[in-house]
Amino acid sequence: MSNQMWGGRFASGPDAIMEEINASIGFDFRLWRQDIAGSRAHVAMLAQAGIVSEADAGAILEGLDEVAREIESGKFSFSRALEDIHMNIESRLAELIGPAAGRLHTARSRNDQVALDFKLWVRDTIDDLDVQLADLQQALVDKAQEYAGAVMPGFTHLQSAQPVTFGHHLLAYVEMISRDRGRFRDARGRLNECPLGAAALAGTSFPIDRDATARALGFDRPTANSLDSVSDRDFVLETLAAAAIAATHLSRFAEEIVLWTTPQFGFVALSDKFTTGSSIMPQKRNPDAAELVRGKSGRIIGDLAAMLIVMKGLPLAYSKDMQEDKEGCFDSLQSLSLCVAAMAGMVRDMTPRVERMKAAAGSGYATATDLADWLVRALGLPFRRAHHVTGQIVAMAAEAGLELEQLTLAQLQAIEPAIGVEVFEALGVENSVRSRTSYGGAAPENVRLQARAWAQRLAGEKKD
Numbered sequence: 001m002s003n004q005m006w007g008g009r010f011a012s013g014p015d016a017i018m019e020e021i022n023a024s025i026g027f028d029f030r031l032w033r034q035d036i037a038g039s040r041a042h043v044a045m046l047a048q049a050g051i052v053s054e055a056d057a058g059a060i061l062e063g064l065d066e067v068a069r070e071i072e073s074g075k076f077s078f079s080r081a082l083e084d085i086h087m088n089i090e091s092r093l094a095e096l097i098g099p100a101a102g103r104l105h106t107a108r109s110r111n112d113q114v115a116l117d118f119k120l121w122v123r124d125t126i127d128d129l130d131v132q133l134a135d136l137q138q139a140l141v142d143k144a145q146e147y148a149g150a151v152m153p154g155f156t157h158l159q160s161a162q163p164v165t166f167g168h169h170l171l172a173y174v175e176m177i178s179r180d181r182g183r184f185r186d187a188r189g190r191l192n193e194c195p196l197g198a199a200a201l202a203g204t205s206f207p208i209d210r211d212a213t214a215r216a217l218g219f220d221r222p223t224a225n226s227l228d229s230v231s232d233r234d235f236v237l238e239t240l241a242a243a244a245i246a247a248t249h250l251s252r253f254a255e256e257i258v259l260w261t262t263p264q265f266g267f268v269a270l271s272d273k274f275t276t277g278s279s280i281m282p283q284k285r286n287p288d289a290a291e292l293v294r295g296k297s298g299r300i301i302g303d304l305a306a307m308l309i310v311m312k313g314l315p316l317a318y319s320k321d322m323q324e325d326k327e328g329c330f331d332s333l334q335s336l337s338l339c340v341a342a343m344a345g346m347v348r349d350m351t352p353r354v355e356r357m358k359a360a361a362g363s364g365y366a367t368a369t370d371l372a373d374w375l376v377r378a379l380g381l382p383f384r385r386a387h388h389v390t391g392q393i394v395a396m397a398a399e400a401g402l403e404l405e406q407l408t409l410a411q412l413q414a415i416e417p418a419i420g421v422e423v424f425e426a427l428g429v430e431n432s433v434r435s436r437t438s439y440g441g442a443a444p445e446n447v448r449l450q451a452r453a454w455a456q457r458l459a460g461e462k463k464d
C-alpha cells in the first residue's frame, strides 16, 4: 500500500529497508507536544485569515486535544509506516475527525513544521537546563561560603604553585557555569524566530499571517527568508556547542574530584551516595559518578562534531540528511542534564578534608613566591634578585629536608643578611593566602564577598 499522507503518485509501498531507514518516529515522538502546539497556532491563524472555516478549525482543535490526551496517557499507537511524529499525529486526527483534518496542512509543509517543532523543543530544553545550571551554581556557592577560608594548594602544571582556598577554587567553576548559561541564553535569543509559514521552501500563495503564529508560539518575530527557515540548523549547532563547552567544564571538575578523592590526595570525601565499591578489593571506594561525567563529555562533544559534519555539505534548502539532527541533540542535552544533576549532587555530598588540604598547601615550597614578594616589599630588592635569593633558600631547605618556615633565621641570613625575623609571617600558608587581596584574588575575605555576591545574584534570578 502506498503512503496515505503523500502516496498519490506511488503505486506501491516502500521496501522494508526503505521504511527502516526513513522512519524517525522512534526518536521524534519526543516532539509531540511541540508538534501539537504548532498545529494549534497554525490552524487558529488559518481560521482568522479565512483560509479554513471556523467549524473545521474548531473540529481540528478538539481533535488535537484528543490526540494529546491519547499520547499523554500512553494510549496512542505510533506507527513506523507513518514515518514521523507529524504524520502520526495528522493521521490519527483524520481518524478522529474525518476529512476536515486534511485542511490542517494548508499553507504548511513538514519542512517548516519540523524546523518549528525542533526549535520549540530546543528552546524548552534550554530553559530547563538553565534552571539546572543555576542549581549547580547554588550548590557551589553554598560550599564556597562554608569553605571560603579553607586553605588548599593551588596548582599549575598540577604542581603545587601557591596556596588558594577551597572556596576560591569552587567559585572558579561558578564563573565557568555562568558563561555556559550565557552561551545557552545567546543561542536561545538567536533561535527565537518562527519558521512556520515558510512551507516547503518558497513560502505560500495563501494569505497567512506569520506574525500571528510567531506571536502565539512565543517567538520574537517570523524568520525573514523561506529558504533559510527550512534549512537552518544553527540553533542545533549553537546549542550543541554550548553543551560541549559546558560538558568540558564539568569534565575538568569531575577529573579534579577523581584526583581529590584518591587516598594520595585525600582532599575531599564522597559518601556512599556517589561512589561504588569494588567486587574484589574491599578497601575501595570508586568515584564512578565523577568518572561518568568525565566520560559522557566525550559523547556530548561527539554529538556536536556529528551535527557539523551532517550540515556541512548540504545545498539549500531541506534535505533528508537533516532528520539526523535529532538523535545527537537529544543525546547531548539529556546527557548534559544528567551530568549537571550528578555534579550538583556530588558538590552537596562532598566533605572537604580541611587539614589534609592545608598540610598539602604548605608542602612543596608553595610560599616561595610570598618570600620573594617579602624580599621586594621589606628589603627593597628588585623582583628578579628576590627570585634568585628565594631560589637559593629553597635549594638549601630542600637539601636539609625542611619546609621554608622550619629554617632558622641564621640559615636565612646566611643567604641574605638583611632578612629579619618578620619574614616568618610571610611564610605560613594562612598568611600567604590572606595576602592575596587583589581583585579576584584568593584571600578569604575576597572569596566571602564573591560568594555572597553570587548568592544574592542567584536569589535575585529566582525572584524574576
Ligand code: ARG
Residues within 6 Å of the ligand: 024, 028, 083, 084, 110, 111, 114, 318, 320, 322, 323
Ligand atoms: N521527519 C522529517 C525530519 O525529521 C520531517 C521532515 C520531512 N520532510 C520531507 N520533505 N520529507 O526532518
